[in-house]
Amino acid sequence: MSRTDLVALADRYDAVIVGGGITGAGILREAVRTGARVLLVEQGDFASGTSSWSSKLVHGGLRYLKNGQWRLTLESVRERQRLLDEAPGLVEPLTFLMPLYEGVKPGRATMRLGLWLYDRMAGQSASRWLARDELLQREPDVRQSGLLGAMQYLDARTDDARLVLRLMLESVAAGGVALNYVQATLRSEGGRVVGVTLQDRLAGQTREIAAGVVINAGGAWAGDLPGAPAGAPRLRPLRGSHFVFPAQRLPLKQAVSWLHPRDRRPIFAYPWEGAVVYGTTDLDHGETLDAPQMIAGEAEYLIEGLTHQFPQLGLKARDAVSTYAGVRPVVDGGKDDPSAESxxxxxxxxxGLVSITGGKLTTFRVTARQVLREAARQLPMLAPLAEQAVFADAAALNPAQQRLFGRLGADAASQLLAGSATSELALIPGSPYAWAELRWAARRERVCHLDDLLMRRTRLGLVLPGGARDILPQVQAICAEELGWDEAHWRFESARYLDHWQRRHAPPVA
Ligand SMILES: Cc1cc2nc3c(=O)[nH]c(=O)nc-3n(C[C@H](O)[C@H](O)[C@H](O)COP(=O)(O)OP(=O)(O)OC[C@H]3O[C@@H](n4cnc5c(N)ncnc54)[C@H](O)[C@@H]3O)c2cc1C
Structure with missing residues (x-):
């Protein structure tokens, strides 16, 4: 699927969605189902805002339960269960272990009660107590002194960027229009928002489009949408950073969650895409929203937490394969502690305008439907239809192919498998990605820059050392064939990508 020109757009859409993260993609999915003509624009690449830099958990949020946020937990647990059913291969069950220690809160009774409730909300009974020996058999590297055992419970993990991509591409297949690298400014007449001015950030063209209603799904940017009338709540951007470690250095078989010794915040590490994700922090983000990155203090904090739970591994920041940081769009409730904000x-x-921000990856469907109900007060045709699976066709006949079906959708995965050379179905060494996935993404998934391909369509830039530097010659050949990039274009893109990786994703050298 190639990128659409602004010239090819209609003069008017029923709804124009600004923002191509999970929130915008979820709204697009639900809005297209109503039969409305819908356009989504994203100023960078799809999911390049916060939605590719999350902890990648599709979860109820045990922490929200602890804070008494019952509705949020219940809603999240239910959505988790639905996504597990609807998106196998993309949203996968993940077992968590929370080791408990003598004289350290929370104790076993508190955890049991919390997890009992968590299970009840999901209509399952997945949590149980694991004796010390059983825990050490499963995760031999956890700190042993004072160890009593662990509580085991179930949540889920995903690839956040792929979740957005799949929603986006399937909405486009169902009749929606979605453009990356297009920035929107609002246009108003007589106190009403009547449309947008779009600027193509690659080609430089601009175009005015009329809209029945504009939906601002700009995430952490939503409060500053150019041209918007006053009335936005004050947002408090909170940065969260993660390390990605090679599985050989942090060899976990499931997720382990524990409290940071410094401030008792929950932190966790779990296997993801052949590596291990570890995080996260929760700090006021004072800098520009466009290129968040882990700072030295966060690296120290995270390594301190890791050393506390896995002392014998002796991990340092420089052992990581990459880092990433994202900014949570949180509404400012004036709390001293950022983690206490709702x-x-x-x-x-x-x-003419509905704006939405905050919320979670997990609950995108609930959010989308709330937004459309609000938008329908201005344009009744946008009222959401009866609930339906977001992905109806993900089940692969062959369980070994489920991952590909989940990440791409059944149609795309079947075409990829049927049309790829056997040699390209081999996995790229050190990763769970086939060469054919790279080629498919370059050919069909609106890749404009090299980081689109290596950081979001695939996550090779996060899980292979040096941002996947060693495979760049093969990637160059694919980009030449699929995207027509000549030598000069490749030199520009690879230099841009490596600079971007070095600034935003290289692990600290300490
Ligand atoms: C560290 C961290 C960990 C998290 N972990 C989890 C988790 O494990 N599970 C979970 O459920 N949630 C998690 N979240 C929350 C979740 O990631 C976010 O709530 C979600 O990604 C926000 O999505 P969004 O679409 O609203 O925002 P974004 O993904 O930021 O999308 C908004 C988009 O709007 C675009 N935009 C803004 N202005 C314009 C404009 N004028 N024109 C065009 N485009 C524009 C931006 O470029 C951006 O891409 C986490 C968040 C963080 C930061």
Whole structure:
């Protein structure tokens, strides 16, 4: 699927969605189902805002339960269960172990009670107590002194960027229009938002488009949408950073979660895409929203937490394969502790405009439906239809192919398997990705820059050393064939990518 030109757009859409993260993609999916003509624009690549830099958990949020946020937990647990059913291979069950220690809170009784509730909300009974020996058999590297055992419970993990991509591409197949690298500014007449001015950030063209209603799904940027009337709540951007470690250095078979010794915040590490993700922090983000990165203090904090739980591994920041940071769009509730701020979404409206921010990856469907109900007060045709599976066709006949079906959708995965040379179905060494996935993404998934391909369509830049530097010659050949990049274009793209990787994703040298 190639990138659409602004010239090819209609003059008017029923709804124009600004923002191509999970929130915008979820709204697009639900809005297209109503039969409305819908356009989504994203100023960078799809999911390049916060939605590719999350902890990648599709979870109820045990922490929200602890804070008494029952509705948020219940909603999240239910969505987790639905996504596990609807998106196998993309949203996968993940076992968590929380080791408990003598004289350290929370104790076993508190954890049991919390997890009992968590299970009840999901209509399952997945949690149980694991004796010390059984825990050490499963995760021999956890700190042993004072160890009593662990509580085991179930949540889920995903590839956040792929979740967005799949929603986006399937919505486009169902009749929606979605453009990356297009920035929107609002246009108003007589106090009403009547449309957008779009600027293609690659080609430089601009175009005015009329809209029945504009939906601002700009995440952490939502409060500053150019041209928006006053009335946005004050947002408090909170940065969260993660390390990605090679599985050989942090060899976990499931997720382990524990409290950081410094501030008792929950932190966790778990296997993901052949590596191990470890995080996260929760700090006020004072810098520009466009290129968040882990700072030295966060690296120290995270390594301190890791050393506390896995002392014998002796891990240092420089052992990581990469890092990443994202900014949570959180509404400012004036709390001293950033982690005490609510993670619920916030919605506000003006004539011709509905804005949404905050919320979670996990609950994108609930958010999308709330937004459309609000938008329908201004344009009744946008009222959401009866609930339906977001991905109806993900089941692969062959369980070994489930991952590909989940990540790409059944149609795309079947075409990829049928059309690829056997040699390209081999996995790229050190990763769970086939060469054919790279070629498919380059050919069909609106790749404009090299980081689109290596950081979001695939996550090779996060899980292979040096941002996947060693495979760049093969990637160059694929980009030449599929995207027509000549030598000069490749030199530009590879230099741009490596610079971007070095600034935003290289592990600290300490
Ligand atoms: C560290 C961290 C960990 C997290 N972990 C989890 C987790 O494990 N599970 C979970 O459920 N949630 C998690 N979250 C929350 C979740 O990631 C976010 O709530 C979600 O990704 C926000 O999605 P969004 O679409 O609203 O924002 P974004 O993904 O940021 O999308 C908004 C987009 O709007 C675009 N945009 C803004 N202005 C314009 C404009 N004028 N024109 C065009 N485009 C524009 C931006 O470029 C951006 O891409 C986490 C968040 C963080 C930061």
């Amino acid at each position: 993670r619920e979404s916030a919605m506000w409206s003006a004539p």
